[in-house]
Amino acid sequence: xxxxxxxxxxxxxxxxxxxxxxxxxxxxxxxxxxxxxxxxxxxxxxxxxxxxxxxxxxxxxxxxxxxxxxxxxxxxxxxxxxxxxxxxxxxxxxxxxxxxxxxxxxxxxxxxxxxxxxxxxxxxxxxxxxxxxxxxxxxxxxxxxxxxxxxxxxxxxxxxxxxxxxxxxxxxxxxxxx
Numbered sequence: 001x002x003x004x005x006x007x008x009x010x011x012x013x014x015x016x017x018x019x020x021x022x023x024x025x026x027x028x029x030x031x032x033x034x035x036x037x038x039x040x041x042x043x044x045x046x047x048x049x050x051x052x053x054x055x056x057x058x059x060x061x062x063x064x065x066x067x068x069x070x071x072x073x074x075x076x077x078x079x080x081x082x083x084x085x086x087x088x089x090x091x092x093x094x095x096x097x098x099x100x101x102x103x104x105x106x107x108x109x110x111x112x113x114x115x116x117x118x119x120x121x122x123x124x125x126x127x128x129x130x131x132x133x134x135x136x137x138x139x140x141x142x143x144x145x146x147x148x149x150x151x152x153x154x155x156x157x158x159x160x161x162x163x164x165x166x167x168x169x170x171x172x173x174x175x176x177x178x
Contacts, residue, residue, distance in 0.1 A: 012164040013040045019156040025100040025129030046089040051161040053086035097149040104134050
């Protein structure tokens with residue numbers, strides 16, 4: 001019998017839903033959407049690898065001792081693997097984000113937008129990410145699709161794993177008080 005780990009099974013996955021439905025428009029594989037690209041846990045793990053690589057990379061080139069302390073590299077042997085996995089996962093996620101941004105740029109009368117609207121209607125997905133991405137495109141008219149997609153990736157990479165790390169001590173300490 002598998003036990004419930006509140007951090008692993010709940011706290012870490014809440015920001016994945018936020019990132020997918022409110023920011024990036026990523027298609028998660030859920031009970032309501034069995035045709036999604038990735039499960040919540042897979043998406044969390046991909047974002048956590050990218051987060052770890054960014055943290056590793058910052059340690060590697062940091063000259064400021066306080067920065068070096070904040071971003072302590074506990075796995076120096078993992079640099080190459082982290083880099084390759086991070087590049088791979090980044091390309092997967094950015095491709096999905098770019099698709100949504102390109103649909104917005106093309107306008108609501110494009111074939112891609114019609115297909116996307118049909119998919120959202122069929123799976124009953126309430127996706128507010130389109131509103132966010134539409135606003136992002138309108139406010140950054142000189143930015144390329146790549147720049148916008150990587151900006152969104154940076155936001156969710158910083159937010160998703162960081163939220164779990166920040167909430168974990170609070171949840172774990174509250175559990176031991178009873």
